[in-house]
Amino acid sequence: xxxxxxxxxxxxxxxxxxxxxxxxxxxxxxxxxxxxxxxxxxxxxxxxxxxxxxxxxxxxxxxxxxxxxxxxxxxxxxxxxxxxxxxxxxxxxxxxxxxxxxxxxxxxxxxxxxxxxxxxxxxxxxxxxxxxxxxxxxxxxxxxxxxxxxxxxxxxxxxxxxxxxxxxxxxxxxxxxxxxxxxxxxxxxxxxxxxxxxxxxxxxxxxxxxxxxxxxxxxxxxxxxxxxxxxxxxxxxxxxx
Amino acid sequence: xxxxxxxxxxxxxxxxxxxxxxxxxxxxxxxxxxxxxxxxxxxxxxxxxxxxxxxxxxxxxxxxxxxxxxxxxxxxxxxxxxxxxxxxxxxxxxxxxxxxxxxxxxxxxxxxxxxxxxxxxxxxxxxxxxxxxxxxxxxxxxxxxxxxxxxxxxxxxxxxxxxxxxxxxxxxxxxxxxxxxxxxxxxxxxxxxxxxxxxxxxxxxxxxxxxxxxxxxxxxxxxxxxxxxxxxxxxxxxxxxxxxxxxxxxxxxxxxxxxxxxxxxxxxxxxxxxxxxxxxxxxxxxxxxxxxxxxxxxxxxxxxxxxxxxxxxxxxxxxxxxxxxxxxxxxxxxxxxxxxxxxxxxxxxxxxxxxxxxxxxxxxxxx
Numbered sequence: 001x002x003x004x005x006x007x008x009x010x011x012x013x014x015x016x017x018x019x020x021x022x023x024x025x026x027x028x029x030x031x032x033x034x035x036x037x038x039x040x041x042x043x044x045x046x047x048x049x050x051x052x053x054x055x056x057x058x059x060x061x062x063x064x065x066x067x068x069x070x071x072x073x074x075x076x077x078x079x080x081x082x083x084x085x086x087x088x089x090x091x092x093x094x095x096x097x098x099x100x101x102x103x104x105x106x107x108x109x110x111x112x113x114x115x116x117x118x119x120x121x122x123x124x125x126x127x128x129x130x131x132x133x134x135x136x137x138x139x140x141x142x143x144x145x146x147x148x149x150x151x152x153x154x155x156x157x158x159x160x161x162x163x164x165x166x167x168x169x170x171x172x173x174x175x176x177x178x179x180x181x182x183x184x185x186x187x188x189x190x191x192x193x194x195x196x197x198x199x200x201x202x203x204x205x206x207x208x209x210x211x212x213x214x215x216x217x218x219x220x221x222x223x224x225x226x227x228x229x230x231x232x233x234x235x236x237x238x239x240x241x
Numbered sequence: 242x243x244x245x246x247x248x249x250x251x252x253x254x255x256x257x258x259x260x261x262x263x264x265x266x267x268x269x270x271x272x273x274x275x276x277x278x279x280x281x282x283x284x285x286x287x288x289x290x291x292x293x294x295x296x297x298x299x300x301x302x303x304x305x306x307x308x309x310x311x312x313x314x315x316x317x318x319x320x321x322x323x324x325x326x327x328x329x330x331x332x333x334x335x336x337x338x339x340x341x342x343x344x345x346x347x348x349x350x351x352x353x354x355x356x357x358x359x360x361x362x363x364x365x366x367x368x369x370x371x372x373x374x375x376x377x378x379x380x381x382x383x384x385x386x387x388x389x390x391x392x393x394x395x396x397x398x399x400x401x402x403x404x405x406x407x408x409x410x411x412x413x414x415x416x417x418x419x420x421x422x423x424x425x426x427x428x429x430x431x432x433x434x435x436x437x438x439x440x441x442x443x444x445x446x447x448x449x450x451x452x453x454x455x456x457x458x459x460x461x462x463x464x465x466x467x468x469x470x471x472x473x474x475x476x477x478x479x480x481x482x483x484x485x486x487x488x489x490x491x492x493x494x495x496x497x498x499x500x501x502x503x504x505x506x507x508x509x510x511x512x513x514x515x516x517x518x519x520x521x522x523x524x525x526x527x528x529x530x531x532x533x534x535x536x537x538x539x540x541x542x543x544x545x546x547x548x549x550x551x552x553x554x555x556x557x558x559x560x561x562x563x564x565x566x567x568x569x570x571x572x573x574x575x576x577x578x579x580x581x582x583x584x585x586x587x588x589x590x591x592x593x594x595x596x597x598x599x600x601x602x603x604x605x606x607x608x
Contacts, residue, residue, distance in 0.1 A: 010400065030559075042298060049564060051564075052556070052560065053559055064590075072563070073563040073564055074563045074564075074566055074568055074569075076569065077563070077564065077566040078566065083564050085561070085564075088561060089555065089557045089558050089561050091558050091561070091562075091576060091579055092520075092579055092580060092582065093578065093579025093580055093581070093582030093584065094575055094576065094578075094579035097581075098575065099562070099565055102565065102566070102567065103565060103566070126582075127578070138510060147565060149567065
């Protein structure tokens with residue numbers, strides 16, 4: 001088992017956002033997380049990553065057999081977790097290539113991936129400053145792939161990206177996830193990313209709990225037709241094995 | 242003047258201090274040099290045609306027209322200036338000359354308690370282009386020193402002057418530069434100021450007058466303020482002619498010192514464009530940054546703006562870098578270095594690299 005979430009409750013500023021959720025992600029498994037805005041999806045990813053302000057009130061997050069609760073953000077990165085931001089901050093004077101060089105010593109790998117993601121001109125620019133929405137997403141994917149984590153936490157990787165670039169990003173991401181022992185937890189609203197990656201498990205997050213579980217493509221079709229309220233009607237909150 | 246390598250004039254420690262303010266004592270990357278120690282002009286020489294470089298006294302004797310420049314900028318603005326100066330440099334780039342390698346000048350404070358007062362004249366004639374780097378520094382022994390530097394710049398029609406001043410003082414030295422630049426038709430004046438080492442007190446408010454159409458000016462500054470330092474630093478631009486442009490960019494980081502960051506844009510004609518950006522990072526509980534941006538206009542047809550932001554390092558930025566695997570300390574250091582990005586200075590690659598490595602060295606020593 002790569003990741004096990006056990007009876008997890010997460011609070012932000014003493015307000016409970018996530019309540020008693022359980023799920024697991026195996027090695028080489030991709031799990032897709034659906035859910036309306038404000039349901040707690042990003043909070044879940046940030047709590048796994050260990051950002052400040054996301055306090056774990058009860059339960060535990062186990063990664064590679066070890067509890068993450070006492071590990072700092074950068075220690076979790078060293079354990080093999082990587083996150084792709086939905087809205088990354090702009091940092092003046094800090095260039096994308098500085099981070100790329102820190103993440104990967106191999107210069108040719110940096111250049112090849114930058115070329116694939118049409119980011120060569122962005123390498124010398126201040127990170128995220130004057131980047132379009134799509135450029136930010138490509139830059140986020142670029143960084144997380146250079147980092148080579150075993151578990152990718154992807155927060156809406158395709159939102160704001162044009163269709164041509166979704167196809168490029170989807171292809172690059174699928175190549176990465178096709179390697180041995182690479183897993184991902186992906187939040188998506190548009191579902192476009194499902195056309196490019198092999199995800200077998202999907203679930204819906206609603207009001208801080210996990211509800212449905214099933215094939216991500218089937219679930220997405222049903223959400224498109226009936227919305228999220230329907231998910232709530234047809235099931236009790238689930239324990240996902 | 243010395244025909245030998247310039248570093249033979251100094252002991253190792255002084256040579257290091259002088260180099261820390263941007264002087265290349267080998268002169269390999271420079272086209273002219275000037276150095277004054279306390280009241281004594283140690284050397285000046287030009288390695289390129291079309292550059293006149295002298296002590297100001299010698300230039301006043303040699304060139305009758307130099308007298309016309311002396312005090313002209315201060316008189317124009319009806320400002321008084323000290324008359325008891327000794328030395329200072331006269332640098333003139335002749336009409337149409339493009340100087341490839343930078344010209345360098347250094348004002349060095351050597352003796353304990355010395356009061357150095359100089360008057361500089363910088364003239365860039367019509368259509369000429371030049372980079373000028375000046376360093377002001379104090380030796381280890383120059384306790385309780387004082388430096389007053391008066392500078393008058395004349396950037397004539399269509400000329401380009403990129404002036405970079407690096408201050409490298411000590412914690413007990415007081416400094417008071419006074420400078421005025423007159424910028425003519427279609428000319429560009431870029432003034433970069435870098436102060437990264439401790440100082441007791443600096444007060445300066447350089448002014449540029451865009452006195453003819455289409456003149457442009459940029460004032461850029463990077464300041465690192467150490468505990469015990471007071472830096473009251475500003476830039477003022479008087480946009481006197483139409484179609485003129487000005488930009489002021491100030492970045493300061495307080496490690497515990499006090500920075501007063503002033504900026505004043507004054508539009509006196511129509512169709513002008515001016516922007517002021519002042520950003521400050523406070524890294525210590527004891528640090529203070531006070532930003533005072535000012536703008537005034539007598540005309541409706543102007544485009545003037547400013548933005549000022551002061552605070553500690555954004556936690557989200559630190560966590561972003563930590564989520565890539567940097568430690569908190571590394572993330573903070575990268576963000577501060579990025580904040581002090583030499584890229585804002587509009588320098589040629591050679592000077593940019595030199596100043597980047599000077600900055601890197603100072604930042605490493607500082608935290």
